[in-house]
Amino acid sequence: MKPRIVRAIAAVTFREFWRSPDAVFWTYGFPLLMALVLGYAFQTPSPQPLPVAVVASAEAEAIVARLQRDPRLRPEVLAADAADRSLARGRTALLVRPTAQGPVLRSDPTRPDAELARLLVERALRPAGAESQPALVGEVEDRPGSRYIDFLIPGLIGLNLLGAGMWGIGFNLVHLRTQRLLRRLVVTPMRPREFLLGFLLGRGVLVVPEAIAIALFGALVWGVPFRGSLLAFALLVLAGGFAFMGLGCLLAARPRTIEAIAGLTNLCQLPMWLLGGVFFSNERFDGALQWLVEAVPLTHLNGALRDVMLEPAGLIDVAAPLGGLVAFGALCFVLAVRWFRWT
Amino acid sequence: MTADAAAPPAIELRGLRKVYRRGGKQTVAVDGLDLTVRRGEVFGLLGPNGAGKTTTVEICEGLLAPDAGEVRILGRQWGRGDDQSLRQRLGVCLQETKFHDKATVRETLQLFAAFYPGGRSVDEALALVSLQEKATARQAALSGGQRQRLAVATALLGRPELLFLDEPTTGLDPQSRRQLWEVVRRFQREGGTVVLTTHYMDEAQQLCDRIAIVDHGTVIARGTPAELIRSLGAEHFLHLDLEPAAARELLAAGDLERLPEVQALQADGGRVVLTVASIHRVLPAVLDLLTGRGVVLRDLATRHATLEDVFVHLTGRHLRDEGAA
């Protein structure tokens, strides 16, 4: 391994990337935008009132009046068929049909807000004397470190590292192959591992600043905390970047067409998006699915990033995922060097 | 010279064979090719499109693996360990080379310079192919000829012992071509060996010490340009442009063919081409014959035989025919 060659490859790779403003934007600007948009979308946990349809009848006005006392409900009077349609389309969470025997509540219990609406409506329509139980006080969880945005930001950092490796490395290596640029390089005294390492460094130097930018962005805009070790964070980002870049190299080792690498990348990336715990917690699956969750490197990266950002975790606390990611990356890299195709 | 004689030849190919398989279809690109390139010579591979020149050269460069046959480059074989030290001694200019689009000429050369410690400096390489003015231009902003010169410069950076040039002058203007020939000659004077492929007869004739004519994946003739032309048996052509009706009569009588110096005759209406060993002996006889028969001579030209004629003689086709394979 000659450092001079690795450095030269890294330099030309970095320049190639840095001089393509669109590539820089989609690799590094777009994730920041995504963090911004998603952050705003999930920022206010103030729940919307639940729509409830009351079928038009003599008692309808009285029922609506009682339901309106609870601010979490938004009752409206509808004709019988309009109310049915509204329920079928999911525009209303619950349908109240006044009958001679008292109101009938109709809903689809598989819809998430149906049960909540039923509970609230039942309570609102309870006969006056029945409210003897002690009133329970509700609290909204909105302390920094426990909100959805706090969960999301570390996940986005992990997701970004995944994208940088899979697309930045995998896709571009195959691109160089289809462009027949690799053919010229392989007839020089350069070794495959020198090339791949240089390429990885050239594309990867920006992963740490990028991760720091997302974390800083979260902290400044939403007050996402950073409670753990900065060193552990930096090492995690490097290890995660290495793991996914190694995977990118491995996927790109053989394909000769852009279509093939795009397919392979999606095949690997989709399960990670779904199971890696980026947008929602992946700790509640069961059986084989949970086993799969554990097999996905992104799970461990995201978990460790959350430990370091949201809890006062240090290097020791994340040593296991750190080592695992480095080992995974190294394995991929070695296999990629062995199987790499130049023409 | 004596030291070189003891060293193994620059290239030795024995029974080389390469078959491309694509979706059940087989193309025999190289079919039992034998070749020896001596140290210090400029060796030309000449042949029509699809003859197998690039395939042969890329096998020599270690870029392709042959299906059969023996390959020795500077006495070494590919894949027997430490290919890197062999690559250190080779310079390669592929038929079609892509570099990084956004890299400048200088940056591209810097990259290749990193591969060859003790090689030429970037500035020296730039000067060699006269690209100094374009040093800061990006790859994408270069003309086809400038890209080709850059490709040659990267091949020369490592001061190779053996230089492969696959159609190095295709797409160059005449001045750049001659300049590149000068680069090749200088490289040879400094002791280097060159293998080049070309479609240009004049290039092969002027630049190459020895030539192999390749067709359908095998060598069909080899030797110095002079030897190959001499092998035709007659080195000159006499072109006559006659009045068609008179020409038909003359040819029917067969008098022209019977002249002692004429080896072959081709006719197309009034245009007649005689293959002759020496112009000065045949010309008076031809003129006498024409005057005697009262045939009007509209034009007359003579031409020295070229490698193209050798190829036509061997295959009945022209080198530059498209789809000859």
Ligand SMILES: Nc1ncnc2c1ncn2[C@@H]1O[C@H](COP(=O)(O)OP(=O)(O)OP(=O)(O)O)[C@@H](O)[C@H]1O
């Ligand atoms: N990658 C490939 N896959 C399939 N067939 C190929 C491939 N490369 C070359 N061939 C075929 O092999 C034969 C020899 O090709 P080659 O490129 O060696 O010819 P060449 O003499 O260099 O021609 P040219 O003068 O056009 O460069 C041709 O018939 C060509 O179609």
Ligand SMILES: [Mg+2]
């Ligand atoms: Mg060719």
